Amino acid sequence: MTDALVSLHGVSKAFGGVHAVENVSVAVHPGEVLALLGHNGAGKSTLMKVLAGAYPLDTGEIRMGGSAVEIRSPVDAQALGIETIYQTLALADNLDAVSNLFLGRELLTRYGTLDDYAMESAAREVFRKLNPNFQNIRVPVRSLSGGQRQVVAISRALYFNARVLIMDEPCAALGPEETRMVHDLVRTLKAQGVGIILISHDMPDVFALSDRLCVMKNGRTVGTFRTADVDEDAVLGMIIAGRLPSGLESCTRMDDSR
Amino acid sequence: MLSRFQISALDLRLSIMAGVLVTMAVVFHLLSGQFITAENLYNIAQQTAVVGIIATAMALVIVARHIDLSVGSAMGLVGVLIAWLMYTKGWHWVPASVAGLAVALAVGLYQGWLVAGLGVASFVVTLGGLMSLRGAAFLVASGKTQPVADPVFLMLGGGLDGAIGPRLSVLMALALSAWLIARTLQRRRQQRGHGLTARPLWFDAAVTLSLCAAAIVFALAMSAYRIGDKPEGQGIPVPVLVWAVVVMVVSFIVNRTRFGRYVYAIGGNPEAALLVGIPVRRVMLQLFLLLATLVTVASIVAVARLNAGTNSLGTNQELYVIAAAVIGGVALSGGSGTVLGTVLGALVIQFLESGLLLLDVDIGWRMVIVGQVLIAAVVFDVLFRRATGERVA
Numbered sequence: 001m002t003d004a005l006v007s008l009h010g011v012s013k014a015f016g017g018v019h020a021v022e023n024v025s026v027a028v029h030p031g032e033v034l035a036l037l038g039h040n041g042a043g044k045s046t047l048m049k050v051l052a053g054a055y056p057l058d059t060g061e062i063r064m065g066g067s068a069v070e071i072r073s074p075v076d077a078q079a080l081g082i083e084t085i086y087q088t089l090a091l092a093d094n095l096d097a098v099s100n101l102f103l104g105r106e107l108l109t110r111y112g113t114l115d116d117y118a119m120e121s122a123a124r125e126v127f128r129k130l131n132p133n134f135q136n137i138r139v140p141v142r143s144l145s146g147g148q149r150q151v152v153a154i155s156r157a158l159y160f161n162a163r164v165l166i167m168d169e170p171c172a173a174l175g176p177e178e179t180r181m182v183h184d185l186v187r188t189l190k191a192q193g194v195g196i197i198l199i200s201h202d203m204p205d206v207f208a209l210s211d212r213l214c215v216m217k218n219g220r221t222v223g224t225f226r227t228a229d230v231d232e233d234a235v236l237g238m239i240i241a242g243r244l245p246s247g248l249e250s251c252t253r254m255d256d257s258r
Numbered sequence: 259m260l261s262r263f264q265i266s267a268l269d270l271r272l273s274i275m276a277g278v279l280v281t282m283a284v285v286f287h288l289l290s291g292q293f294i295t296a297e298n299l300y301n302i303a304q305q306t307a308v309v310g311i312i313a314t315a316m317a318l319v320i321v322a323r324h325i326d327l328s329v330g331s332a333m334g335l336v337g338v339l340i341a342w343l344m345y346t347k348g349w350h351w352v353p354a355s356v357a358g359l360a361v362a363l364a365v366g367l368y369q370g371w372l373v374a375g376l377g378v379a380s381f382v383v384t385l386g387g388l389m390s391l392r393g394a395a396f397l398v399a400s401g402k403t404q405p406v407a408d409p410v411f412l413m414l415g416g417g418l419d420g421a422i423g424p425r426l427s428v429l430m431a432l433a434l435s436a437w438l439i440a441r442t443l444q445r446r447r448q449q450r451g452h453g454l455t456a457r458p459l460w461f462d463a464a465v466t467l468s469l470c471a472a473a474i475v476f477a478l479a480m481s482a483y484r485i486g487d488k489p490e491g492q493g494i495p496v497p498v499l500v501w502a503v504v505v506m507v508v509s510f511i512v513n514r515t516r517f518g519r520y521v522y523a524i525g526g527n528p529e530a531a532l533l534v535g536i537p538v539r540r541v542m543l544q545l546f547l548l549l550a551t552l553v554t555v556a557s558i559v560a561v562a563r564l565n566a567g568t569n570s571l572g573t574n575q576e577l578y579v580i581a582a583a584v585i586g587g588v589a590l591s592g593g594s595g596t597v598l599g600t601v602l603g604a605l606v607i608q609f610l611e612s613g614l615l616l617l618d619v620d621i622g623w624r625m626v627i628v629g630q631v632l633i634a635a636v637v638f639d640v641l642f643r644r645a646t647g648e649r650v651a
Contacts, residue, residue, distance in 0.1 A: 074533060091530055092523040092593070094526035103519075103523055113515060120452065121452040121454065156534075
């Protein structure tokens with residue numbers, strides 16, 4: 001029985017009168033992949049943006065390593081080791097791959113100016129790990145392929161040593177080759193004890209990678225299960241109808257072991 | 259081939275623009291017989307400085323997907339205020355200029371807060387500024403012209419004594435050359451030190467040396483201009499020196515500081531800038547303050563050039579400043595543009611104005627032509643971006 005790496009307790013977030021997330025509790029443990037499932041608008045991305053610091057939460061609590069933490073901005077989340085790979089990738093298209101990797105967290109010289117050479121050589125090393133063929137790291141990322149852009153977004157999580165990694169549809173725009181790269185990366189990070197939250201619509205991905213899965217509907221959790229205990233039909237039933245399959249108990253307790 | 263030399267689309271664009279400038283100079287010279295003369299080049303350099311100084315920061319504002327239409331009126335307010343403090347109130351020019359800067363920063367803070375803090379469209383905020391700051395400029399001295407006579411202050415505007423003389427000019431050109439060469443060598447050393455490939459040596463040398471040559475030729479041309487029976491040539495005019503310093507400082511900010519990088523990131527993808535934790539509001543506010551500072555510098559130069567502050571100072575300058583930025587390759591869709599481009603853009607406009615004037619083209623036609631050249635520059639921009647694979651938003 002391991003302690004949760006990060007846990008959200010009774011988290012709610014509303015925009016105007018719309019309750020995007022209501023009283024949701026989930027946790028992810030070290031070396032665990034938690035899949036977050038649900039229709040568009042179910043509240044998955046909002047929940048993750050709360051954890052990533054993009055949206056401050058209305059009510060509820062976020063705990064890391066057993067103590068409550070305050071996440072009011074992306075900088076707060078980054079400082080706690082929470083990295084996010086957004087579905088939109090969050091890249092500045094006009095800047096090159098190196099600048100994007102370090103965006104918001106540039107390496108500085110001792111005079112406080114940008115240390116471009118240090119950033120470039122560090123970036124080359126990270127990119128080489130992810131894709132040895134990725135060479136044109138000094139051109140605007142708008143001219144890169146979908147897979148290369150994904151590498152740039154992923155490299156942020158890798159370089160800054162994520163403890164918790166949120167991946168929002170990481171394979172949606174990728175070919176089979178690049179999808180395998182992402183799968184390998186997830187397994188590597190998992191082996192290193194990183195806690196990964198995977199948002200995906202792709203059932204084969206979810207079943208191949210996740211240890212547990214959490215289904216959301218209309219801003220609430222339907223239930224959380226060990227991936228090994230459910231099959232695709234049961235999961236689809238929960239996503240679409242929001243009902244628990246008969247004979248299966250949700251295991252939402254925070255101290256639940258894997 | 260381009261990638262071997264690490265020539266970016268930006269470098270290519272700047273080279274093309276430099277080529278356009280040279281072509282314009284040659285064509286105007288052939289037609290008028292007096293374009294490439296020391297006197298004409300001296301006047302062009304001096305006249306372009308005011309627009310050029312503001313255009314460097316305007317480029318950054320546009321890169322960040324905003325606009326400032328109030329810079330001309332702000333020039334009027336700040337300029338007439340400084341002149342009024344000196345002429346009517348008897349202040350020394352230094353405290354008067356500091357007071358002018360304080361007012362410019364206050365205006366920048368107010369407009370920047372409306373834009374960055376409240377999220378009001380900068381077009382609207384600064385359109386209001388365009389109108390009310392012009393009115394405020396009138397209120398300062400009830401519309402009366404405020405002459406200034408301080409000889410040191412007047413040097414800032416160029417003119418008879420407002421140049422640094424041949425010896426210092428050549429010395430500065432040589433110093434700039436030495437710095438350019440040192441920087442290239444340092445870059446090559448650092449690239450090697452980090453295991454990165456540098457450009458071929460001969461290519462780096464050719465680029466650097468031609469920039470050095472341009473600086474030295476410019477200094478010599480300015481030095482060849484003699485006014486009346488003065489024993490020495492003029493040398494580089496002070497406004498051009500001020501402009502050069504502004505260009506270097508703003509380029510440094512763009513290339514070497516977080517602030518500069520964040521301005522481009524915000525322009526490239528505002529949502530991503532927020533998600534990665536860039537303090538977008540603070541950056542935008544600082545940007546408006548930078549622009550206000552340079553507007554103050556430009557109005558000091560303009561007042562010193564005219565020997566007076568009037569409430570109409572800077573009228574329509576916002577149009578020339580924006581045009582210089584746009585001709586210099588700054589995209590109104592945000593995210594792209596260079597400081598050096600605005601220098602070339604401002605020069606293109608002034609070359610055109612000056613050349614057409616020498617050819618006795620009347621004011622109506624001059625305005626028609628300058629306007630169409632602006633459009634031609636943007637058309638080129640669109641086609642260039644398409645050709646270099648940059649998607650056009």
